Amino acid sequence: MIVLIQVKSGATYGQRMPQGFNLTSAAIKAAKRTSHDICVIWLCRETNEAFWSYVHPDSRISTRTYGSYHRVSPATLYDLARCMSKATTNAFGGTGVIIRRKEGNYSNQRKLVHTGYKNIGEVFSPALGNIEFTRLGWRHMFRANRAAKYKQFSLDLIPYLDKIITQPSTDHAITSNKEWASGNFIYRSTEHLLKYEKVRCSAKQKMGIQPITVIIKAIEEIRYPKCWQASAMLSQHIDRRVVLKSAYYKLKDES
Secondary structure, three states, X not given: OOOOEEEEEOOOOEEEEOOEEEEOHHHHHHHOOOOOOEEEEXXXXXXXXXXXXXXXXXOOOOOEEEEHHHEOOOOHHHHHHHHOOOOOOOOOOOXXXXXXXXXXXXXXXXXXXXXXXXXXXXXXXXXXXXXXOXXXXXXXXXXXXXXXXXXXXXXXXXXXXXXXXXXXXXXXXXXXXXXXXXXXXXXXEEEEEEEEOOOEEEOOOOOOEEEEEEEEEEEEEEEEEOOHHHOOOHHHHOEEEEEEEEEEEEEOOOO
């Protein structure tokens, strides 16, 4: 990774907020370039805390509000990798993937798909790195109180996840973020939502090939030492994993 960085401080460029900070339009304007991205680090002079924001060439020049997720820490390395993973080729969003909608005995389908799911192991995502396929994801997708329609959609989708996840997603959002301290470590758990808008599906009925939106949720867990600023060989003390939480799709005409 090569990261271009500007470091700012003072009220002209930012303001500390109870749960994060505001980055002013002046800071974004000073950082914005036409050909490359810039990571802006804003330092709060009162607390000595540093926060980050990633400015793309097409970013809007307006004040932004960020939460504690944007405080600089050892986890920021992975946050920047995610920001740098914007699509650089024509293959993104599930381009070229056509899912076949399954019909027939649900129990038999589930057994076959479960075997395939366990054999996947992990898949590399340009934004999140290796995503592990564990019991957590399977149990969440096929829990008893989940609607039968979405269980079927997950069954349809799972055999194609290795082809979809390897492409950059169309959209990426963070739906939740928690951070806590325990012992000598800081823990951060983040839920990511990735959308793939270029996948299509086919069925035996006279519906033909339909556009769909694939939705994948993954949980990222990071652990690092409380005293990370003074820790020698810090990378050896950082633990990180990403696990699949759920995967399903929606027809384009669904609300």
